[in-house]
Amino acid sequence: MSAFTILEEYRSKYESLVNWFMYSELAVGAPEDLYRAAFHLIKAGGKRFRPMIVLSTARMLGGEQAETRALPLASAVEILHNFTLIHDDIMDNDDFRRGVPTTHKIWGVSFAILAGDLDYALAYKSLLMSKKYGLQQERILRAVEILTEATIKVSQGQAYDMRFEKEQSVDYNDYLEMIYLKTGALIEASAKLGAVAAVDEPSLIEKLGNYGKFVGIAFQIRDDILGIYGDPSKTGKPVYSDLKRSKKTLLLLYAYQHADGRDKEILEKILNRQRLGEEEYGEAADIIKRTGAYEYAQSLANKLAENAVRILNDITAVDEKAKEALRELAEFSVKREK
């Protein structure tokens, strides 16, 4: 992370701030075990990527005061993200995340559904607390609109993701639309929320939204790369995890279209959800790389990140260092190893 010094400085500062806010203002309630389940994954770790975007955007456009007003919004996005993780883990039947058993593995499916539901409500509660932090009513309402719109999109994206699992072939554009909805929309919302804490101009808020949208899609494409080629000791995920789950990522879709003969047959087995031997997954990973899928995906992610940076460059910042943090974050999202 040495190339991302400002990003790391901000991330670490914001992590402390957001954790303090979430743990003192929202993580305590009755019954205790429900709140423990609701904050289990949040406390297990995570990059706090979304709060980082909320707070840096607020600071970039409105300095320290806007940053302060944005804190409950940053917390809201992180809690909302966590709600989607809890429910996604149930739907995907995943056992581990962030190095710990998933919520439903510890508390059972029913209680985990409920813990996710509570998080959802607490995300709104967090947003509403921005009143105490000096955010004007009109802006709070705008924030509620942004969070609501994003959450609808996240549900839609998850539904498409589940549908794609059952389909033999998926169009690239449909795939990109799906990851925009499932992952990009909440990152887009994060940047918008930060902007809302600082400014009123809808066009400026939209611009930041586009920055977040590009970063979000790029982030997810990099995630797909790491899902096949990532180092398990860094990602915390099993080796070849996306292949083993037959995830129709951009890489697999591209590779299947560009492979032939025996190569295509092996990829077809994965697409058809057949269980393969461990070394066959390694072979499949090699095949995918040979088709140029890795380069294709990475260069698409890079282009999106560049677009995001171009948007930033066009915007006048109150705080240049925060702008630099967001520039680094766009780069980080496509270079990260975890």
Place this chain on the structure above:
Amino acid sequence: MSAFTILEEYRSKYESLVNWFMYSELAVGAPEDLYRAAFHLIKAGGKRFRPMIVLSTARMLGGEQAETRALPLASAVEILHNFTLIHDDIMDNDDFRRGVPTTHKIWGVSFAILAGDLDYALAYKSLLMSKKYGLQQERILRAVEILTEATIKVSQGQAYDMRFEKEQSVDYNDYLEMIYLKTGALIEASAKLGAVAAVDEPSLIEKLGNYGKFVGIAFQIRDDILGIYGDPSKTGKPVYSDLKRSKKTLLLLYAYQHADGRDKEILEKILNRQRLGEEEYGEAADIIKRTGAYEYAQSLANKLAENAVRILNDITAVDEKAKEALRELAEFSVKREK
């Protein structure tokens, strides 16, 4: 229902209004099957009890204009209620509701979780649409606060309900607190939301909230009575359904405390989640009645409904007929057969 003529007139009018709003403004989206799942139970029926409270309260305090402004709030509460039903049915592993298979029985658990999540987001979207219906920003924000607070309580109540299932004995007060959280809080919120569409005075909004709270708890106690003694052809639930599910209702708790000898043993079997023969459930229902549990529960419900009516009587209404509808509704909630 002949004793509730105004109530039925209003209910029927509001049902059409709220259905029109929900189906035209919120029930359409992509992917289509997700939206179909999200509105499956709503379209299957339901009393529209909560929208009825929202709209009657608004009309009582602010006349026709407030009623119009309250429509998106009424829709929000109904959709939120439906979200809790979808998730509750998964948690309780229920196969039927409103005469149709539950959402997860048709679409599977994963998709049903997601459909519930979408409903949750759409409830907020519905609230926010009140802007188009002329509700002032400050009041919309107050509505968001009310809905959020209620949703947190509903999650808490469901958690207590699940915990009580595992406990041998449950204190009456704990039980009443649980049904307040699980059922009463959203009905309380319904009355508050209606009030918010009409007036600004916090104390008046609180008073209506208390009306809703009393009605909500009374409604649930009557539900517990119907869960044992209800006519399956009216309630749509299997005969002795709450006994078969070993639900620790107020009636069972009271009866267990007041029974002895063989009677107590039979009730103990139910509390211990043992499966009984069909005629033993009938016997248990008789035992419970013999202890006076039915009268105890019904008279508590009646008292709560009377309290609710007393609160109404103290409030000056703009529309007396709407007030009468709410009076009838309080009575209906403890006399209903379904």
